[in-house]
Amino acid sequence: MNLNIYLISFCISLAFAGTILVLIRKRKLREQYALLWLLMSSVMMALSLFPSLLDVVAQWIHIYYPPSLLYFLSVVAVLFILLHLTMAVSSLTHRVIILTQTLGLQEQRIKELEALSVQPAQAPSHGQMTEVIR
Secondary structure, three states, X not given: OOHHXXXXXXXXXXXXXXXXXXXXXXXXXXXXXXXXXXXXXXXXXXXXXXXXXXXXHHHHOXXXXXXXXXXXXXXXXXXXXXXXXXXXXXXXXXXXXXXXXHHHHHHHHHHHHHHHHOOOOOOOOHHHHHHHHO
């Protein structure tokens, strides 16, 4: 392959890693979610710098067309990221349910305490209102 494509691939991977680090620094992305992205970016940088590494690994695991190993690795990486995010969403869903139930119980307690502590004032009857007006 042409050396330019490896250089472009390395630059894209480096820019991607830099973007992830900037997002972490601005607190738009948490570290626990960024680790898989950084790992994937570093693998892409290594394969860009050492393209023969892909051929060696492909031969080692008996894959006859090395670019198919690259596709396989990318699908596996995306599956790990999806699994990680699904676990995070499941955890957050559970926390939202617990928080909603706790909020409902707190609102019920507040209403009960307000009903006990503040008795509604007696409204004047219609006959009393006419006397006040005169």
